Amino acid sequence: MKTEYIDSKLLRKMFIFAAKSLEKNKKTVDALNVFPVPDGDTGTNMSLTMQSAVKQIKNLDSDDIAQIASAASKGSLMGARGNSGVILSQLFRGFAKGLNDVKKIDTKAIAKAFKSASDTAYKAVMKPTEGTILTVARECAEKASELSEHETDIKVFLETVIDYGETVLNKTPDMLEVLKQAGVVDAGGKGLIFILKGAYLGLVSEDDSVIEDLDHAEEPANLSDAHEQEDIKFGYCTEFIINTTNGNADEFRNQISGYGDSILVVGGDDIIKVHIHTNEPGEVINKAMALGELIDIKIDNMRYQHKNRILEEETVTENEEENIKEYSFIAVAMGDGIKNVFKDLNIDYVIAGGQTMNPSTEDILNAINEVKGRNVIILPNNSNIILAATQAKELSDKNVEVIPAKTIPQGISAMLAFDEELDINENVDNMTKAISSVKTGQITFAVRDTVINDVEINKDDIIGLNDGDIVTVGNNIKDVAIDLVKELVDEDNYLITIIYGEDISEGEANELAEEIENEAEDCDVEVVYGGQPLYYYIISVE
Incomplete structure (x- = not known):
């Protein structure tokens, strides 16, 4: 049967099916991470963002199409996690704009909404890269615009757009060399195709009964690590x-x-x-x-x-809590040791997160709200959290600055560059410059077989990363760490800091430090307990 229009009931159903499709296939998307490190979370981040959108839709008591699309936009905006989630939220934002004042959705309305979605997402990214979810969204929008001139059957229309989108997705390795070498398509683009396929299934499915909630879905962890107070003024x-x-x-x-x-x-x-x-x-x-x-x-x-909770730090008195400070700092970090390092550097609020667990825009907004500074400085410490932090900054009415720290050592270096005697602009400038003065090495394990930069990597190999690039591969953690340090250290460096994770003993870390001291005789070597998961060592070189 030909379908020429989508009403509000069908639109709700398509959104819910889209979320279920992505939730079901999120691990497939996660596995497409270019680097074989154990923090491929594109599918998980997109799925959590999508669930937030659907939650808003289910709580909306309205049959207005524009309001349903707007609810998806608002839900995804607050629930956005990671770069992929933020981009998805911008796609929904543009989609909602395109459906403003629409009463019944036909193919022309879908094409207009797809075009608006693509345009909005491109504008939200400072340096758009082709071969990503942005490319898949744009090409789908262009195909939709072309089809809408003559195709009125929405089923045929969407089938054709999705088929074309998959063709574009399969070409993403030709657009990005890193995808070609890794032998994968773009993860975000794949996630978008799962969303579109799910929406199509919602369109053609004859099951109009109430669709069950996504209660089985993976719930995001509680990411708040706020300062607790024994004397709570407002309960x-x-x-x-x-x-x-x-x-x-x-x-x-x-x-x-x-x-x-x-x-x-x-x-x-x-x-x-x-x-x-x-x-x-x-x-x-x-x-x-x-x-x-x-x-x-x-x-x-x-x-x-x-x-019913155990206090982890000394109680702050009510008067001290109410005092407004000139500066407050928020950092994202995982591992008890790393959190303590940041607290020692006067970080006011640590959001638990990082690899595999990216805080949402709302998590970061809540942190901004909790701190008392006139100026709030955020250290994401992960490249996949910077966009969500920036989005939270735009939503907040406080004066917020985001330092683009992509690693824990960069975040620490930025804090060491802070000077409370300087104004906010000077501090942001100095802290941003400081992150370029430190080199970051990471030791972890490969989660799948792949080829990166012509280097063959097998599942469970130990890999060493130099500022995100895989430069060493082996079977022994200590040997790979020593090889990595050789890649990182040059004649201008004077300090090496070894931050060891939860799977490394203090004795193993000290043994590594001794061997590194022999290799880098001109550098001081420090050992710090980090307690971070997944990464055996994080190595800072200055």
Whole structure:
């Protein structure tokens, strides 16, 4: 049967099927990581972002097509994880713009929305790279525009667009040499194809019953590592979203400012997201209900939670907590030792995350809200978190700066360059320059067979990375680490810091340090416990 229009009910169904398709196939996407390191998480990040979009849709009590698309945009924006998740959220944002004021979706409307999605995503990336999800999205949009001139059957239309998208995806290795050498297609592009295929299945499926929730899906870890207080002034952590057409985020923030602290009010596209610590959650909710429908209401008794948790650090007094500082710092890190290093460097808030576990835009926004500085400086310490941090910066009403640190040593170097006597612009400049003064080596293991830079790598091989590039391969952790240091160190270097992970003993780390001292006689060698997973060693060379 020919299908010429998609109504609101069918659009909801297609979004849910799309999320289920990606969730089912996320490990396939994860496995397409170019480098065979154990942190390929493109599929997981896209799936978690997609689930956040669908959650917003399921909580929306509306049959308006534009509002459903907008809900997907808002959900994906707040739930975006990693670069792939941020790009996906921008695709949904553009898709929603393209469906604004649309009552029934035909092939021309889909083509317009696809074009808007592609344009929005390209604009969000500073230096777009062809051979990625962006290319697949753009080519699909162009094919959709061409088809919409004569094809009115949406089933045939989408089948053709998806087939063409797969053809483009299979050509991505010809566009990016790293994909060709690794023998894989682009992971983000593959994830997008799974989304489109899922949406198509939602279109053609005759099962119109209520689709089960994605309760079986992998839930993101609790990434917050906020400072806890024994004396909690405002006891209820209250969060909700207001669906409103006449609300103003700034005005509502002013209305509830006297009811508590840690207030985050972010608005846009007929939605206001609210977070507040208060003793009167009912009063706050009553004020919110005057603006519109409330969804995703969550109220936690922090005093009760606190009594059942073990304090990890000395309590900060209430007066000290309330004092506004000139600067606050947020870092993303994994491993107890690394977290302690950052706390020793005066980091106010450590978000647990990094390899394989990228915090969402909302996680970073919550961290921004928790700290008390007039200026907030974020150290992502991972290239896959920088976009989400930048997106959180844009959503926050605080003065936020993101230092583009891609590794733990870069983040540490940036903090050492900070000078509280300087203004924010001078500090950002100095901290950004400092990250280029340190070289980062990492020792981990290969998760699959591949070829990188003409080097054959087998699953479970030990591999050494120099600022992200695989430069050494072997079967022994210590031998690969020594070879890596030889690649990293030159005559200008004076300090080598070995940060050992959870799978390495202190004795093994010290033994490695001794051998490195013999190899690099002009350098001091320090050993630091990091406790990081997956990476046996992180090596800093200055």
